[in-house]
Amino acid sequence: MVEPIFDYQFRLILIGDSTVGKSSLLKYFTDGKFAELSDPTVGVDFFARLIEVKDGTRVKLQLWDTAGQERFRSITKSYYRNSVGALLVYDICNRASFEHIPLWMAEAKRHIEPHRPIFALVGCKLDLVSNGGHREVSKEEAKAFADQNGLHHIETSARKGTNVEEAFRSVTQEVYNRIQSGEYKVEDGWDGIKTGFTRPNGMDFNLIEAEPAKSSCC
Amino acid sequence: METSDSECFESADEEIYAENENKKSKKVAGSPPSKEIPCETEHISYLKTEETKNERTNILDSNLQVDEDKPTKIGLSNTNEPEVITDNNTSNIQEEDEVNMWDEDEDWEPVETKTEIKPSESPPLTINRIWGWDLSAMLNAATVGVTAVTTQVSQGLSNVLETGIGAPDPAELARRTTQEEHTHDAEITEPSTNSSTNLFGFGNLVSGVTQITKLVETTGNKVILGGLDTLETIGKKTMQVLQEGDPGLKKKRALLKIEGEKPVLSHILREAKEKAELENRLLEEQHFARKANYESLFDDHQGLVHLEALEMLSKQCSIKLERLIESQSGRELVELQETMNQIVELCELVDDDDELEDASEIKEKLDTAVSEMVINISYDKVLTTRKEAEQWLDNLHLGVCSELELHEQAIDTLAQLTALAVERYHKIGELLLIKEHRSTADEADSLVQVTTILTALIGNMATKFSNKLSEKLSDSTHKDHINTLITNVYFESANSTSYLKNAFQLLIPVLQVGAI
Numbered sequence: 217m218v219e220p221i222f223d224y225q226f227r228l229i230l231i232g233d234s235t236v237g238k239s240s241l242l243k244y245f246t247d248g249k250f251a252e253l254s255d256p257t258v259g260v261d262f263f264a265r266l267i268e269v270k271d272g273t274r275v276k277l278q279l280w281d282t283a284g285q286e287r288f289r290s291i292t293k294s295y296y297r298n299s300v301g302a303l304l305v306y307d308i309c310n311r312a313s314f315e316h317i318p319l320w321m322a323e324a325k326r327h328i329e330p331h332r333p334i335f336a337l338v339g340c341k342l343d344l345v346s347n348g349g350h351r352e353v354s355k356e357e358a359k360a361f362a363d364q365n366g367l368h369h370i371e372t373s374a375r376k377g378t379n380v381e382e383a384f385r386s387v388t389q390e391v392y393n394r395i396q397s398g399e400y401k402v403e404d405g406w407d408g409i410k411t412g413f414t415r416p417n418g419m420d421f422n423l424i425e426a427e428p429a430k431s432s433c434c
Numbered sequence: 435m436e437t438s439d440s441e442c443f444e445s446a447d448e449e450i451y452a453e454n455e456n457k458k459s460k461k462v463a464g465s466p467p468s469k470e471i472p473c474e475t476e477h478i479s480y481l482k483t484e485e486t487k488n489e490r491t492n493i494l495d496s497n498l499q500v501d502e503d504k505p506t507k508i509g510l511s512n513t514n515e516p517e518v519i520t521d522n523n524t525s526n527i528q529e530e531d532e533v534n535m536w537d538e539d540e541d542w543e544p545v546e547t548k549t550e551i552k553p554s555e556s557p558p559l560t561i562n563r564i565w566g567w568d569l570s571a572m573l574n575a576a577t578v579g580v581t582a583v584t585t586q587v588s589q590g591l592s593n594v595l596e597t598g599i600g601a602p603d604p605a606e607l608a609r610r611t612t613q614e615e616h617t618h619d620a621e622i623t624e625p626s627t628n629s630s631t632n633l634f635g636f637g638n639l640v641s642g643v644t645q646i647t648k649l650v651e652t653t654g655n656k657v658i659l660g661g662l663d664t665l666e667t668i669g670k671k672t673m674q675v676l677q678e679g680d681p682g683l684k685k686k687r688a689l690l691k692i693e694g695e696k697p698v699l700s701h702i703l704r705e706a707k708e709k710a711e712l713e714n715r716l717l718e719e720q721h722f723a724r725k726a727n728y729e730s731l732f733d734d735h736q737g738l739v740h741l742e743a744l745e746m747l748s749k750q751c752s753i754k755l756e757r758l759i760e761s762q763s764g765r766e767l768v769e770l771q772e773t774m775n776q777i778v779e780l781c782e783l784v785d786d787d788d789e790l791e792d793a794s795e796i797k798e799k800l801d802t803a804v805s806e807m808v809i810n811i812s813y814d815k816v817l818t819t820r821k822e823a824e825q826w827l828d829n830l831h832l833g834v835c836s837e838l839e840l841h842e843q844a845i846d847t848l849a850q851l852t853a854l855a856v857e858r859y860h861k862i863g864e865l866l867l868i869k870e871h872r873s874t875a876d877e878a879d880s881l882v883q884v885t886t887i888l889t890a891l892i893g894n895m896a897t898k899f900s901n902k903l904s905e906k907l908s909d910s911t912h913k914d915h916i917n918t919l920i921t922n923v924y925f926e927s928a929n930s931t932s933y934l935k936n937a938f939q940l941l942i943p944v945l946q947v948g949a950i
Contacts, residue, residue, distance in 0.1 A: 259747075259864030262739045278739060287868045294750040295743060407742070 222276040222412035232305035233313040234284030237340035240374040296327035300408030311352040343373035737853025751943035780878035803883035809865040844899035852930040859937035872948030896927030
């Protein structure tokens with residue numbers, strides 16, 4: 217299993233209450249699978265996936281899946297610092313998990329400082345709603361909160377794969393845009409953004425480029 | 435730049451090419467005395483290429499400077515060369531320096547005499563410029579001719595002309611340049627000692643020169659007069675060809691370069707093909723290199739990120755401890771520091787050369803060791819990976835598996851086992867931190883045992899792979915290569931061990947936090 221070559225690596229962290237579906241979301245995103253049963257995350261787990269942003273730049277996402285359980289709170293906060301993006305995850309059918317989002321966001325901001333990460337508000341378990349479940353957080357309400365705080369909002373289902381890709385893609389694109397605009401930079405001592413292995417020249421080598429006059433050797 | 439430019443230039447037109455060849459051969463004969471006329475072809479060819487470069491620069495220069503009506507330097511001594519050559523080419527400069535050195539040579543009288551002869555003949559302006567170089571070279575030829583047979587000079591020219599065709603390969607050219615430098619060095623020192631054992635016969639040459647200086651003066655004239663005609667023809671022809679489709683050569687050098695590229699499609703294609711082949715080979719090597727790169731594989735198996743997370747955890751604990759130590763004083767501080775030190779001592783690893791037997795024994799040992807920590811952690815993944823690698827080795831048909839594949843598998847197994855082990859250290863750290871009743875001494879003891887078992891396990895795995903590689907040694911022609919691979923497996927095994935020990939060290943603050 218050799219990982220393909222990438223241009224950038226972004227570190228994203230998933231935070232939110234226990235059992236909202238962070239690990240399932242990540243599992244679907246990286247594996248394309250949904251696990252009916254899974255053990256609660258211990259401390260932090262890692263996932264990785266390569267995606268391409270609009271201009272074809274390849275970005276490796278290093279995804280930090282934090283434990284939502286209260287007992288790990290003191291540990292997980294050590295892990296925030298090197299993140300360039302944070303997905304605030306709540307369960308559409310769990311009011312409390314949505315109400316805790318401002319706390320999660322404040323916590324993340326505090327620990328990621330002085331860096332300013334991209335936040336996204338991600339609602340999970342959309343399939344339960346369409347399956348007759350009880351929605352406790354309206355889309356409008358979540359959207360209003362997101363707009364108010366300048367977040368991207370999306371509702372997803374890891375079981376059906378709805379919007380999972382989009383949730384990560386929007387954050388990745390936004391981080392990339394900010395790199396392009398110069399707002400984000402690759403910095404020593406901060407691992408939120410790293411440059412990856414560059415593709416060797418000549419991958420798309422063609423004859424026209426073989427101008428002998430351009431091969432300087434002196 | 436110079437090399438490729440001149441190459442394009444050279445191949446731009448068949449005629450130019452031919453003309454250049456002509457001149458090259460003149461040059462050969464007219465090279466510094468060290469290059470004796472009865473020289474071997476190899477000798478000739480490299481001189482030729484060197485000088486041809488300069489020549490071309492001069493031609494270009496003269497073309498560009500015709501309008502400026504700069505005073506022409508006919509038969510000028512080489513000291514004037516730097517003005518003529520505008521290209522900052524190092525080899526040109528070298529050449530100048532070297533020639534100048536020759537000028538300063540006391541035995542080099544003939545050059546001076548000849549120089550004065552030249553202005554009497556005044557060929558067309560542009561051509562004169564070209565001659566600026568050629569003539570001085572010809573002068574050198576004159577002296578050479580003295581030691582050999584004077585008449586041979588012109589004959590030699592035509593001989594060389596026929597043999598010395600072929601575009602210089604840039605790499606070859608570079609090699610020759612350095613070669614020539616060495617040659618020059620050698621020659622420069624030799625004359626002073628005037629040793630009779632001169633490698634190049636230069637000592638003899640010098641004495642010959644001094645003995646027959648007068649002869650040089652007379653015969654030199656002959657050579658030059660004869661050579662001038664040929665040179666003039668070459669120069670004219672060259673200019674003619676150069677001006678075809680570009681009257682007056684008003685286009686600058688840049689344009690000339692581009693023009694030169696057009697007609698040599700075959701050249702471009704050949705270079706492209708070579709380049710593509712090289713790229714492919716590099717890519718293939720890179721592919722293998724990356725495939726068997728321990729660090730990349732360790733990262734692929736999430737080892738690096740777990741190590742990093744463990745570092746964060748460790749740092750967090752250290753900060754907590756530091757704050758505590760700062761807040762303490764007196765006896766309490768001493769006691770606290772003692773406790774901290776005791777924990778560090780508990781974590782000292784002893785070299786244990788215990789041989790690992792079978793899988794079940796390893797599992798048993800690990801389980802016992804881990805149980806002391808009283809946390810819910812299992813090493814099943816590590817054990818499964820180890821078992822799978824063992825099975826892979828058992829089912830391996832050495833005939834089908836190349837040493838590279840075997841090595842790749844070895845490195846991947848080591849990287850994966852280490853990554854899994856590091857991940858376990860990280861989890862242990864997290865679980866210990868949320869554990870309610872800490873028992874630091876037991877935890878430390880347990881971790882020492884676990885680390886010892888894991889490092890032995892990894893060393894054992896490396897040995898197994900190395901043994902397989904060694905089996906390949908007997909019927910392989912690349913013994914050195916295989917030995918390198920074996921060394922690499924052991925190296926990465928040591929690397930793995932240090933990753934594990936490092937991970938264990940990172941847990942010490944976690945243990946210390948538990949003791950307060």
